[in-house]
Amino acid sequence: MRALVVLVTLACFAGAQHQALIDYLERRLLAIEDRISLWHEQTSRYTSELRELKQQMVSQLENLDKEKEALRTNLESVGTRVDRVEREMDYLETQNGAQPCVDVDDKLVEQQLTQVKEKNKAKYSKLSDCKDMISSIKAMKILKRLGGPKGMWTKDVKGGSGKVYILNGTDDDTIHEFASVQDFSSSLGTSLANLLRLPSTWKGTGHVIYNNHVYYVKEAEQLMVVKYDLRNGSVVDSAVFLAEDHVPVYSLTPETVIDLAVDEEGLWAIYATQQNERYISLAKMDASTLDIEQMWDSTCPRENAEAAFVICGTLYVVYNTKQPGRSRIQCVFDVNDMVTNDDAPLVYFPKRYGAHSSLKYNPQEQLLYAWDDGYQILYKLVMKTKLEI
CATH class of the missing domain: 2.115.10 (Tachylectin-2; Chain A)
Known part of the structure; x- marks a missing residue:
């Protein structure tokens, strides 16, 4: 009789441990399911954010390409204008000599210029007639x-x-x-x-x-x-x-x-x-x-x-x-x-x-x-x- 009581007691104790283990496993599985659900939600949100970022980058790259093309066109236009200005300046320089800073008697200027030319002619004749x-x-x-x-x-x-x-x-x-x-x-x-x-x-x-x-x-x-x-x-x-x-x-x-x-x-x-x-x-x-x-x-x-x-x-x-x-x-x-x-x-x-x-x-x-x-x-x-x- 005493042995039977002991066996029943052990059986009840074992049943209680088994139920506690099952409860523990169920709680762990529920926690894992919650985490998986959270990860899935976060992954979906990150995917959505990356998609939006990609769209923004594509849009910005398109805008940069448009701005680059506009800048290139502007630079070509500026280069053309600079070339035109340089040609006009070269032309003006060939057409208009430098103006004197002070007024000098025309005869004196002509006399000085003649002296310089005669001096240069003398130097030049020593080497060549090429002018x-x-x-x-x-x-x-x-x-x-x-x-x-x-x-x-x-x-x-x-x-x-x-x-x-x-x-x-x-x-x-x-x-x-x-x-x-x-x-x-x-x-x-x-x-x-x-x-x-x-x-x-x-x-x-x-x-x-x-x-x-x-x-x-x-x-x-x-x-x-x-x-x-x-x-x-x-x-x-x-x-x-x-x-x-x-x-x-x-x-x-x-x-x-x-x-x-x-x-x-x-x-x-x-x-x-x-x-x-x-x-x-x-x-x-x-x-x-x-x-x-x-x-x-x-x-x-x-x-x-x-x-x-x-x-x-x-x-x-x-x-x-x-x-x-x-x-x-x-x-x-x-x-x-x-x-x-x-x-x-x-x-x-x-x-x-x-x-x-x-x-x-x-x-x-x-x-x-x-x-x-x-x-x-x-x-x-x-x-x-x-x-x-």
Whole structure:
């Protein structure tokens, strides 16, 4: 009997524990269901908020695209207006001379001007009878795009063959020769070109083709100017350039250490040295012997210079900005002291693609052969007489 009571008691106790366990599990399941329901509600809310945010972002991006297009249109309009204003200012500068600040007797002014001109004539006659200087740029023609962002192209200035020469890059040894400008502009790439291999690699973009010869700069232990005959394919002469401690002549075209140029008077070298590193120097060379005849330190700074050329003994330096904009002739240096920066007009080049890596003047055609970001461009120049400034 006692055993039965004990068994019944144990059975009741076990039943109570079992029921408590079931109740506990039911409470836990209910808590989990509540949490799942809360998570589902929060997930739905987050999804809805993300959808609304996405719609807002899409709408804002569309508005930004519209504003970007409107801004681009406005910038193009402003650029057109700026170009128009610059052209009008250039025109006004050529039409209206600077007005005197004080009244001076006309006869006295005429007498002083005559004395200055006579003095300048005396200086000028020592070197040359060439009297032309740039007045403006009449037209621009884009021939094609061939090669890399930097290079040089030109005609033979004195040879008279009409051939066009392409020297692509700043360190190569292969010249592409075309029979004419028409062949060059109409060819697909270099398909119509004749390949000429130089005996050494050139340095920079400062080469010229003059009287059936290539004059180029070679960098070895010292900087050398090499004269190469195009007719028989041989080196005629080479000479170490006398100026020492060279630095890049243009800060925006650092690959060019010596820039050779040709004008009505012959061969020139544009360079810079550490002794006068802020400014550009100029030297007159003998095209036959490569001897340096005379040297000058100009007043034209190297900073922001991209290229230069020589016309009638006057150095024209072209400037730009590090982020390429519109090039302009901002400094001139005349070896005959006939043209100053105050006398020379500020000439702007038409808008192009980047910055000039080379500008080569052809005195027979009065054209500039320009290389601009791989584009080969011709600029037609308008000239005037120096003594009529």
